Amino acid sequence: MTTHAAADGALISIPALLARNARKFGANTAYREKEFGIWQSWSWLATAEEVRAIALGLMSLGIEKGDYVAIIGRNRPALYWSMVAAQKVGAIPVPLYQDAVAEEMAYVLENCGARFVIAADQEQVDKVLAVQERVKVIEHVVYLDARGLRKYDHSRLHAMKDVQAEGRAAHERFEAELKRREDAITYDETCVMLYTSGTTGRPKGVVLSNRNIIETSKNSAEFDNLRPGDEVLAYLPMAWVGDFIFSIGQAYWTAFCVNCPESPDTMMTDLREIGPTYYFAPPRVFETQLTNVMIRMEDAGRFKKWLFRVFMDHAKKVGPALLDGKQVSGWDRFKYALGDLFVYGPLKNTLGFSRVRVGYTAGEAIGPEIFDFYRSLGINLKQLYGQTEASVFITQQPDGEVRSDTVGVPSPGVELKIGDNGEVFYRSPGTFVEYFKNPESTKDTKDPEGWVATGDAGFIEPETGHLRIIDRAKDVGKMADGRLFAPKYVENKLKFYPNILEAVVFGSGREFCTAFVNIDLTAVGNWAERNNIAYASYQELAGHPRVYEMIQNHVEEANRSIAGDEMLSGCQVHRFLILHKELDADDGEMTRTRKVRRRIVEEKFADLLEALYGGKDSVYTETEVTYEDGRKGKIKATLEIRNAVVAGDTGRIAAE
Amino acid sequence: MLDAGTDGYVTEDGRKIGGVLMEMKNITLRFGGVEAIKDISFDIREGEIRAIIGPNGAGKSSMLNVISGFYVPQEGEVWFRGQRRPQMKPFQVAAQGIARTFQNIALFEGMSVLDNIMTGRLTQMKSGLAAQTVWLGKAQREEVANRARVERVIDFLEIQHIRKTPVARLPYGLKKRVELARALAAEPMLLLLDEPMAGMNVEEKEDMSRFILDVNDEFGTTIALIEHDMGVVMDLSDRVVVMDYGKKIGDGTPDEVRNNQDVIDAYLGVSHD
Numbered sequence: 001m002t003t004h005a006a007a008d009g010a011l012i013s014i015p016a017l018l019a020r021n022a023r024k025f026g027a028n029t030a031y032r033e034k035e036f037g038i039w040q041s042w043s044w045l046a047t048a049e050e051v052r053a054i055a056l057g058l059m060s061l062g063i064e065k066g067d068y069v070a071i072i073g074r075n076r077p078a079l080y081w082s083m084v085a086a087q088k089v090g091a092i093p094v095p096l097y098q099d100a101v102a103e104e105m106a107y108v109l110e111n112c113g114a115r116f117v118i119a120a121d122q123e124q125v126d127k128v129l130a131v132q133e134r135v136k137v138i139e140h141v142v143y144l145d146a147r148g149l150r151k152y153d154h155s156r157l158h159a160m161k162d163v164q165a166e167g168r169a170a171h172e173r174f175e176a177e178l179k180r181r182e183d184a185i186t187y188d189e190t191c192v193m194l195y196t197s198g199t200t201g202r203p204k205g206v207v208l209s210n211r212n213i214i215e216t217s218k219n220s221a222e223f224d225n226l227r228p229g230d231e232v233l234a235y236l237p238m239a240w241v242g243d244f245i246f247s248i249g250q251a252y253w254t255a256f257c258v259n260c261p262e263s264p265d266t267m268m269t270d271l272r273e274i275g276p277t278y279y280f281a282p283p284r285v286f287e288t289q290l291t292n293v294m295i296r297m298e299d300a301g302r303f304k305k306w307l308f309r310v311f312m313d314h315a316k317k318v319g320p321a322l323l324d325g326k327q328v329s330g331w332d333r334f335k336y337a338l339g340d341l342f343v344y345g346p347l348k349n350t351l352g353f354s355r356v357r358v359g360y361t362a363g364e365a366i367g368p369e370i371f372d373f374y375r376s377l378g379i380n381l382k383q384l385y386g387q388t389e390a391s392v393f394i395t396q397q398p399d400g401e402v403r404s405d406t407v408g409v410p411s412p413g414v415e416l417k418i419g420d421n422g423e424v425f426y427r428s429p430g431t432f433v434e435y436f437k438n439p440e441s442t443k444d445t446k447d448p449e450g451w452v453a454t455g456d457a458g459f460i461e462p463e464t465g466h467l468r469i470i471d472r473a474k475d476v477g478k479m480a481d482g483r484l485f486a487p488k489y490v491e492n493k494l495k496f497y498p499n500i501l502e503a504v505v506f507g508s509g510r511e512f513c514t515a516f517v518n519i520d521l522t523a524v525g526n527w528a529e530r531n532n533i534a535y536a537s538y539q540e541l542a543g544h545p546r547v548y549e550m551i552q553n554h555v556e557e558a559n560r561s562i563a564g565d566e567m568l569s570g571c572q573v574h575r576f577l578i579l580h581k582e583l584d585a586d587d588g589e590m591t592r593t594r595k596v597r598r599r600i601v602e603e604k605f606a607d608l609l610e611a612l613y614g615g616k617d618s619v620y621t622e623t624e625v626t627y628e629d630g631r632k633g634k635i636k637a638t639l640e641i642r643n644a645v646v647a648g649d650t651g652r653i654a655a656e
Numbered sequence: 657m658l659d660a661g662t663d664g665y666v667t668e669d670g671r672k673i674g675g676v677l678m679e680m681k682n683i684t685l686r687f688g689g690v691e692a693i694k695d696i697s698f699d700i701r702e703g704e705i706r707a708i709i710g711p712n713g714a715g716k717s718s719m720l721n722v723i724s725g726f727y728v729p730q731e732g733e734v735w736f737r738g739q740r741r742p743q744m745k746p747f748q749v750a751a752q753g754i755a756r757t758f759q760n761i762a763l764f765e766g767m768s769v770l771d772n773i774m775t776g777r778l779t780q781m782k783s784g785l786a787a788q789t790v791w792l793g794k795a796q797r798e799e800v801a802n803r804a805r806v807e808r809v810i811d812f813l814e815i816q817h818i819r820k821t822p823v824a825r826l827p828y829g830l831k832k833r834v835e836l837a838r839a840l841a842a843e844p845m846l847l848l849l850d851e852p853m854a855g856m857n858v859e860e861k862e863d864m865s866r867f868i869l870d871v872n873d874e875f876g877t878t879i880a881l882i883e884h885d886m887g888v889v890m891d892l893s894d895r896v897v898v899m900d901y902g903k904k905i906g907d908g909t910p911d912e913v914r915n916n917q918d919v920i921d922a923y924l925g926v927s928h929d
Binding site for chain 2: 148269
């Protein structure tokens, strides 16, 4: 393997891949973005030119090798170009979560010491300026969208188009230096630094090298036969490792096209217009889409309902088998083709999935019904398991071996082992270099041989070699009587009901399990409308007796299903309450990638937890909430607590 | 006191306000025996945000209707861009570069957001019925150009996601925004807003305020607005006219108006003789 820089053609950095793509696929479309209602596109050749102009512009602002460049904004071509331009001049791009509040941003900016910030618009610029007092290292801020910024002090604030123009004008001066810097990039230098959202404590900067990104992209692209001409929709946060791998790593490796939506709200329309061939979404997106389909079917006429039911039942029967290329009788095939004509085809078109060849979901467990629904339609939806520290891929499901309860076999080049305590360890070419300025955490996570602890407990199925994840290793515990406690397992069972958006289960070291439940406003709201239930607010709906009744049924049904699992039957939920507010990242209850921060929820709602275990029927509480603009407010509520029937519990009955 | 000379003035935040764009001279408006507006004079300067406030029934909307040409005052003169405006139909006023939104939303409920905003371009469309029907050559080029302008406005007001949605299906706050979009599409010199924040929650009000400031800043549009929410008015406007029972009882910067005894009385309720 070449460790040193680049004779022409050594593909050891993203800029090198860009140069190759411009040479080999120059006329192919590299980027599309919908602007003013029209899809604008850029070829690889045009992209290379734009990136070059940004790079030269950054040089004229005095960027040095090894500088950190923070990138803040929604998915836009110019921001992707900025990342590559930063790499071109030897700097390190650090994408940030755009919905982070100024406070969170300050920490990351200070931690990496970003001299340059590239921000999308006024909203982001305002946040950066607000923390600039504290984070003194920031020297220049470049913005894309000039709106509202005209009157700002421009001594250190620049419009992207001016930076590019300046770069183009100064190319004589910087061209040679730029070439020199680009040639000096080595395979083991940092490609990108991504901050993990951190379910506990401060975010950590994960340093990923060119080797990590390129090897991973190459392996995973080959695994799924990605090719030039594929289309992806880039809509997930740029600060998330998945977006970096899909929209930069794999996109540059295979030279496929990255499409950027017009605005976050138009994502579904844009999805339909683009019809991506390669698609990634967290389970939540699939859930929401399915919920919407079902809600709209409720409002359809009787004939349509009948048609939908008949063909969906058939699809459930033979769809997955057809997708896996298994034996299906001629009659069933004919009926499926008919269904495709009347139901599946139009439905897929509406959802924007007509052309999906490879679809992935990850991050959380996906409900089996949801998963099967999409697969039965003929959408090749698969699961993968990964994390930032692995440059995404640890395991993934090969075509033909897709199941909802496993996360697949080790990705190419990845070795797996299960620790004594059940924790999953891996080693791969994508394994991160280190946590930035944090050797201690690095040492705790990665051993000298390169094995990385995932923090998840799981096991490998002996027959198939597929990995199954049970829970976060540190969350798996024992109940007071010594029985196994795996909260995630129970929470997932609950979350698979469309009416339940989020659930948090407690029980470690306790006599029995209890749960907080968040209702799904879309699903429950629609149900309320159909049942003539009036409500004025989320809080009122959440506390409605009939909503409680419905959720109670779900909990009891889940209990019956949990009782079927010998090992975990102790985890049945004895008491629960419905929370008066949605768990929210702005209040710190979730990470920006929408994972529940268990400890924080436990601390914040300690009074509710106490009531759950104290045997009370209701509890009064006050909760501080943060609004989007950072102001704080309080909501007050009296919450009802319900007991749920537990099925066939071998030991005790709820202590009441 | 502001310098009321012809050269305009500079606002606190450094914006340059130009000369007089519109001047109302001794306007009196009667409906039968009722005097809705009594001998009111004030001016609106180029680039400023001018508010008209007052308690219910003070004659604010009537005043706006006089400016937009919907009502013809019995007495007084309206001067626009240095010329006395003869009696005009509202569409002629619109063609002069004055656009407005309404207190009670007046959109075409059955049409999409896009089509509604396109109607704002009507004054700019020159091709006839036949050409529009065939939709070739000039008519097509014209529509494309107008659509481009409309798309800028859609982008500006961040309503891309409802472009194709029928207006009837939108919540109130968004309808208000669509109405503003339609007015903006006409590229007005003077934009009249009749209670742009009425019935909105705090967040929607903040968004709307942001948009009003941005419109003024980005397009240099002069804005005259009626609003009930005092906080909003004082934050947004450069100068305020206060009306009560059809009379002008105050005129000046928000600070001047706030300390004006007549205004305080009008709002706190002192008996009228």
